[in-house]
Amino acid sequence: MDEIQSLLHGFLVALSFKNVAFMFVGIILGVIIGVLPGLGGANGVAILLPLTFSMAQTPGGTTTAIILLSCIYWGALFGGAITSILFNIPGEPWSVATTFDGYPLAQQGRAGSALTAAFTSSFVGALVAVIVITFLSPVVAKFALEFGPPEFFAVYLLTFCAFIGMSKEPPFKTLASMMLGFALAAVGTDPVTGALRLTFGTEKLLNGFDFLVAVIGLFGIGEILLTLEEGLAFKGASAKINLGVVLQTWKELPRYWMTSLRASAVGCFMGIVPGGATPASFMSYGVARRFSPNGEKFGTGQVEGVVAPETAAHAAGTSALLPMLTLGVPGSPTAAVLLGGLLIWGLQPGPLLFVEQKDFVWGLIASMYLGNIAGLIVVLTCVPLFAAILRIPFSVIAPIIIVICAIGSYTVHNSIFDVWMMIVFGVAGYALKKLSYPLAPLVLAIVLGDRAEASFRQAMLVSQGDLTVFFSNSLVGTMTGLAIALLLWPLASWAWSRVRA
Amino acid sequence: MAEGGEQKAAFSQKSAEIAVAAFFFALGAVVMADSVRLGAKWAEDGPQAGYFPFYIALILCIASAFNLAFAVLSARDRGRAFVERGQLKLVLAVLVPAAVYVALVGWIGIYVASALYVAFFMRWLGKYAWWKVAAVSIGNSVVFYLIFEIWFLVPLPKGPLESALGLG
Numbered sequence: 001m002d003e004i005q006s007l008l009h010g011f012l013v014a015l016s017f018k019n020v021a022f023m024f025v026g027i028i029l030g031v032i033i034g035v036l037p038g039l040g041g042a043n044g045v046a047i048l049l050p051l052t053f054s055m056a057q058t059p060g061g062t063t064t065a066i067i068l069l070s071c072i073y074w075g076a077l078f079g080g081a082i083t084s085i086l087f088n089i090p091g092e093p094w095s096v097a098t099t100f101d102g103y104p105l106a107q108q109g110r111a112g113s114a115l116t117a118a119f120t121s122s123f124v125g126a127l128v129a130v131i132v133i134t135f136l137s138p139v140v141a142k143f144a145l146e147f148g149p150p151e152f153f154a155v156y157l158l159t160f161c162a163f164i165g166m167s168k169e170p171p172f173k174t175l176a177s178m179m180l181g182f183a184l185a186a187v188g189t190d191p192v193t194g195a196l197r198l199t200f201g202t203e204k205l206l207n208g209f210d211f212l213v214a215v216i217g218l219f220g221i222g223e224i225l226l227t228l229e230e231g232l233a234f235k236g237a238s239a240k241i242n243l244g245v246v247l248q249t250w251k252e253l254p255r256y257w258m259t260s261l262r263a264s265a266v267g268c269f270m271g272i273v274p275g276g277a278t279p280a281s282f283m284s285y286g287v288a289r290r291f292s293p294n295g296e297k298f299g300t301g302q303v304e305g306v307v308a309p310e311t312a313a314h315a316a317g318t319s320a321l322l323p324m325l326t327l328g329v330p331g332s333p334t335a336a337v338l339l340g341g342l343l344i345w346g347l348q349p350g351p352l353l354f355v356e357q358k359d360f361v362w363g364l365i366a367s368m369y370l371g372n373i374a375g376l377i378v379v380l381t382c383v384p385l386f387a388a389i390l391r392i393p394f395s396v397i398a399p400i401i402i403v404i405c406a407i408g409s410y411t412v413h414n415s416i417f418d419v420w421m422m423i424v425f426g427v428a429g430y431a432l433k434k435l436s437y438p439l440a441p442l443v444l445a446i447v448l449g450d451r452a453e454a455s456f457r458q459a460m461l462v463s464q465g466d467l468t469v470f471f472s473n474s475l476v477g478t479m480t481g482l483a484i485a486l487l488l489w490p491l492a493s494w495a496w497s498r499v500r501a
Numbered sequence: 502m503a504e505g506g507e508q509k510a511a512f513s514q515k516s517a518e519i520a521v522a523a524f525f526f527a528l529g530a531v532v533m534a535d536s537v538r539l540g541a542k543w544a545e546d547g548p549q550a551g552y553f554p555f556y557i558a559l560i561l562c563i564a565s566a567f568n569l570a571f572a573v574l575s576a577r578d579r580g581r582a583f584v585e586r587g588q589l590k591l592v593l594a595v596l597v598p599a600a601v602y603v604a605l606v607g608w609i610g611i612y613v614a615s616a617l618y619v620a621f622f623m624r625w626l627g628k629y630a631w632w633k634v635a636a637v638s639i640g641n642s643v644v645f646y647l648i649f650e651i652w653f654l655v656p657l658p659k660g661p662l663e664s665a666l667g668l669g
C-alpha cells in the first residue's frame with residue numbers, strides 16, 4: 001500500500017505548526033468569503049492568491065500556500081450553507097438546492113438541526129471525495145504519464161464537451177461563452193511563433209487577459225450587481241446551535257446513509273468529470289426525492305433534503321481537484337484558480353507532480369482530511385458569529401467588497417489597467433448571468449486556452465495536419481468519441497423529445 | 502422598494518438577448534479578421550499563428566448566429582424585463598461610483614480613494630451619521646494598509662497623502 005505510506009508522510013508535512021495555523025486561517029477566511037455576497041470560492045481564492053507569491057518562495061512554502069488556499073475553498077463550501085438555511089440566500093450557486101428544505105426547517109425553528117445536518121453531510125461528502133482522491137489519483141497520474149499531445153488534447157476536448165452535454169444552460173450559449181474564453185486566452189503573444197495576436201496595436205494587451213482578473217470581475221463585481229437588484233437588506237432566522245441539538249441531529253443522520261452514499265457517488269462523478277458542484281447538488285436532490293420514502297414531503301423542511309445536496313456539492317467541489325492535480329485540467333472555476341496558483345508558484349500540474357513534488361501533493365491531500373475536520377469544528381462552534389456578518393448592512397459591506405476586489409485585481413500584475421478590466425468583466429458577468437450564459441466554461445477556457453492550443457498544435461505537427469490522430473489508438477479514440485457524444489447529447493435529447501411528442 | 506414607474510422595464514429581455522448575441526457575433530468576426538491577417542492556414546512548419554483562433558472565432562460566430570436566431574424568434578421573452586428601472590438605478594448607483602473610484606486610484610492612491618468611496622456609499626445610500634462614516638471608511642483603509650504594506654509586503658498604489666505622511 002504505497003498510498004497509505006505516502007499519505008502518512010503527507011500528514012507529517014501537513015501537521016507542522018505553521019501549516020495547521022494557516023489551515024484554520026484559511027477555513028475562517030473561507031467561511032466569511034462564503035457567507036458574504038459577491039465573494040465566493042473562485043474569486044476569494046483569486047483575490048488572496050497574490051498574497052502567497054512571497055510565501056511560496058520559502059522552502060516548503062508552496063505546500064503552506066496551497067493549504068491556505070484550498071482551506072479557503074473548503075471554508076467557502078461550508079459557508080454557502082449558512083446563508084442558504086438562515087437567510088434563504090444561497091451564498092454560492094451550489095447551495096441553491098440547500099435552500100429548498102433548509103430554509104423551511106429554519107422557519108420552523110429547526111435551524112440548528114438543519115445547519116448541523118448540512119455541515120455534517122458536507123464533511124461526509126468531502127471525506128468520501130478525499131478518500132477517492134487518495135487512492136484514485138496516483139493511478140490516474142501513473143496512467144497519464146504515458147499521455148502525448150493528442151491524448152492531452154482529447155482530455156481538454158472531453159472537459160469542454162462535458163460542459164455542453166451536462167449544462168443546464170442552452171447549449172449554444174454554453175458554446176458561445178466557452179469560445180469567448182478561448183478568444184480571450186488567445187490575446188497577446190502566440191506562445192509558439194511569438195506573433196502578436198488580437199492586440200490591435202495596444203501595448204496593454206501584450207500580455208493578454210489575466211484569468212484572475214476575469215474571475216474577480218465576473219464572479220465578484222457581477223455578483224454584487226445581481227445582489228443589489230434584490231435591494232439592500234437581508235432578513236434571516238437567528239442561528240443557535242448547542243451541543244444538544246448537534247447530538248440529537250447526529251443521532252438522526254445515520255438513517256440517511258443510503259442518501260449520503262448516493263449523493264457522494266453523484267458528487268464525486270460530477271466533480272471528476274467537469275460538471276461541477278452546482279449541477280451535482282441539484283441532481284442529488286432530485287435523486288434523493290425520487291428514492292426517499294418521504295419524497296413527496298421534500299421542499300417542506302426535510303433533513304434528508306438538506307443532506308442530499310450538501311453531500312453532493314462538497315463531494316464534487318473536493319473531487320474537482322483530482323483532474324486538476326493529475327492531469328492539469330481543473331473540474332471547476334475554483335480548481336482552475338488553484339491551478340493558476342500552482343503555475344505562478346512554478347509548479348507544473350499534471351502527472352509529473354506525483355513524481356517530482358511528492359511532499360507537495362501528499363501534504364495537500366493530507367491537509368484535505370485535516371482541513372475538513374477543522375472546518376466542521378469551526379462552523380459548528382462559530383455559526384452565530386458568521387451569521388452576524390450577514391446582518392451588516394449592505395451599504396457598508398458592498399463598497400468594502402468592491403475595494404477588496406479592486407485590490408485583488410491590482411495585485412495580480414500591479415496594474416491599474418487590470419482594475420478597469422475587472423469593472424468591464426463585472427458588467428459582462430452581470431449581463432451574461434442574467435441571460436443564462438454560463439460563466440464556468442468561460443473561465444476554464446481562459447485558463448486552459450493556451451495549453452489546449454499548444455497540445456492541439458503539437459498533435460497536428462506530429463501527424464502533419466491529419467485529424468485522424470485523435471482516433472489513432474484506443475485510448476485517445478475513446479476519449480474523443482466520448483467527447484463528441486457529449487457534444488451531441490443536447491441535440492440527441494432534443495430530437496428524442498420531438499420524436500416522442 | 503419599487504413604486505410606480507420603478508417597475509417598468511428599462512430594457513426588455515428580448516432586446517438584451519439580441520444585443521448580447523450580436524455583440525458576440527461581431528467579436529467573433531473581429532477575431533477571424535485578425536487571424537486571417539496573421540495567417541490562419543497550414544504552413545510548411547505547421548499551423549500558423551492565426552490557425553487556432555480562427556476556428557475558435559468561427560465556432561463563436563456560428564453559436565452566436567443560433568443564439569441570435571433564437572432570440573429573434575422566441576415569443577417567450579416578449580414583454581419580460583431584463584432589468585427594471587428601479588433595479589437599474591441601484592445597479593448604476595454602485596457601478597458609476599465604482600468607475601470614478603478606479604479613476605481616483607491612479608491619481609490619489611488606493612487608500613484615500615477607498616476611504617472616499619466607502620464614505621460616499623455609506624453616507625449616500627446608507628444615510629449613516631458622519632462619525633460612523635468616518636470611523637468605518639478610515640478604519641477600513643488603515644486595516645488594508647497594515648495587511649498589505651506591513652504584513653504581506655505587497656505595495657499598492659499610493660498618492661500625495663501617503664508621501665506627505667512619509668509612508669510612500
